[in-house]
Structure formats: C-alpha cells, structure tokens
Amino acid sequence: MTCLVDALFPRVGQATTELLERLGHEVVFPAGQTCCGQMHTNTGYAREAVELVRHHVDVFADADVVVTPSGSCAGSVRHQHAALARDAGDDALARRAEAVAARTYELSELLVDVLGVSDVGAYYPHRVTYHPTCHSLRLLRVGDRPLRLLRQVAGMTLLELPEAETCCGFGGTFAVKNAPTSTAMLADKMRHVLGTGAEVATAGDASCLMHIGGGLTRLRAATRTVHLAEILASTQAAVR
Incomplete structure (x- = not known):
C-alpha cells in the first residue's frame, strides 16, 4: 500500500x-x-x-x-x-x-x-483515456500492459491520449520545488486529456492522478480521475 x-x-x-x-x-x-x-x-x-x-x-x-x-x-x-x-x-x-x-x-x-490474464472480468461503461506514468513507463518499462488490460474491459471506450508519454509535471517534490514548470506541464497534460472527450482519465499511480485530478477540479472540468485498479475491480453487478 x-x-x-x-x-x-x-x-x-x-x-x-x-x-x-x-x-x-x-x-x-x-x-x-x-x-x-x-x-x-x-x-x-x-x-x-x-x-x-x-x-x-x-x-x-x-x-x-x-x-x-x-x-x-x-x-x-x-x-x-x-x-x-x-x-x-x-x-x-x-x-x-x-x-x-x-x-x-x-x-x-x-x-x-505473473498471473497471465488480460481479461479480468471488468465492466466499466465510460469513455476513458490512459496516462502512462513516468516511473512505470521509463523505470519499470511496463509498456502496453495497462492498455492490454483496459482493452478487455467490457462496456468501456478507450480513447488514445495525445502525447501520452509526456510527464504530467508532478514528480513528487518537483511539483513543490518547481511549481511554475510543474503547472505548465500539467496544463499541457490537461489540454490533451480534455481534448479526447473522455469522462475518465486513468493511470497506475495515485500521485499522478492526484496532480491531474486537482488541475481538472480547479478547471471545474467534467472529466474525473480514476485509478486503474478501480476500473479493473469494477463489474457489471457493482455498476448496477
């Protein structure tokens, strides 16, 4: 945790x-x-x-x-x-x-x-775009594994995020120590997220979603942030 x-x-x-x-x-x-x-x-x-x-x-x-x-x-x-x-x-x-x-x-x-599954039986009837976080992308090299999981989610429309691999600007204490730069990077990320028309922006790190979600809230945007785990845990029974 x-x-x-x-x-x-x-x-x-x-x-x-x-x-x-x-x-x-x-x-x-x-x-x-x-x-x-x-x-x-x-x-x-x-x-x-x-x-x-x-x-x-x-x-x-x-x-x-x-x-x-x-x-x-x-x-x-x-x-x-x-x-x-x-x-x-x-x-x-x-x-x-x-x-x-x-x-x-x-x-x-x-x-x-490890478990060898890409279809986890999830159901999530929303338009979703995926942001690959920097550590998962560049340090762990998870590649398209999150996308493979998302593509199997029933009821969901997966929308491609322009310039997806660009950092959202959080970077832990970077956002505090370099606030103007971080804010500019966040503005670019939010522009791309909103441009997709997605209802939900997802990622595998709560930290990046906190940063993006905070920016979207300040804009009073309709798009919200939801962690990958929450989408994969969602089922048709839960939605009903």
Whole structure:
C-alpha cells in the first residue's frame, strides 16, 4: 500500500484487494508496513531511507509476491533499495532487499506477466483515456500492459491520449520545488486529456492522478480521475 493510497485514496487499495481476490488469490495486508522510503531517497535523505528499507524488507520477507498499485513505489523497491543498503555498507541488507525486490510487481505487471490474464472480468461503461506514468513507463518499462488490460474491459471506450508519454509535471517534490514548470506541464497534460472527450482519465499511480485530478477540479472540468485498479475491480453487478 502506498502512502498516498493509505492516507488519501483508500479505495485504490480496496479495489486492488477485491480484484485479486476475485481472481482467486489470497491477499494479505501486513499492518506493520510503512513508507518504502522513495520520498526520502528522492529528496536526498539516504540515511533515513535505509532504515525504511530495512523495515520494508522485514515486513515483506515472507511474502510469496508483493504487489503495489504504483509504478513509482515498485520502481523504488526494485531500483533503489539494494543500492541504498550497499551505499550504507550493509551488504546483508542489500541481498535481502534484492530478494524482496525480485518478488515485487506493479499491479499490471502482476496481472499480465505473473498471473497471465488480460481479461479480468471488468465492466466499466465510460469513455476513458490512459496516462502512462513516468516511473512505470521509463523505470519499470511496463509498456502496453495497462492498455492490454483496459482493452478487455467490457462496456468501456478507450480513447488514445495525445502525447501520452509526456510527464504530467508532478514528480513528487518537483511539483513543490518547481511549481511554475510543474503547472505548465500539467496544463499541457490537461489540454490533451480534455481534448479526447473522455469522462475518465486513468493511470497506475495515485500521485499522478492526484496532480491531474486537482488541475481538472480547479478547471471545474467534467472529466474525473480514476485509478486503474478501480476500473479493473469494477463489474457489471457493482455498476448496477
């Protein structure tokens, strides 16, 4: 569970659980989990991040598979944790972090690559456009896996987003430290989203959706943001 999901968007976590349980899998939520340390690492607090890595490894050491509805958090676990431990001189922690990282997946990766499904039985009668988030696109290289899942959703019209691979401007603390640039990037992203005529903009990261959704709300636009997990968890029975 990511920090943003836990604190601000709990429905995303619930939807992830509902989806995986519907597909026949047991979902365990370790109550002791905390931030993965991505925020600390990306803002230069490496020493503090190492302790979060240690805690993360302890909490998830016995898990068969770790899944997160976030490309950025999955990217942090897989590409930062072991390096942080090694930089701190803790090779034992680095090896343990690598073991957990090898079992960690972003949601669309788990569904398509590990579980081998693209049709999850979802029903979502709306016009939807998809924004590929930077970490999922460039760090994890999830490619078209989210689109493969969305194309199988019954009742949905999937609309292509112009310049989809362009960053929305969030970038964590980038949006705070470089607000004018971030706002300009967001304006471009919103223009493309609204140009599709979509009712819903979706993505695999709550952070990007928070940024885009906040901008759309300030414009009083009819388009809303919905996480990929929520769309995939939706069924005809739920809609009725």
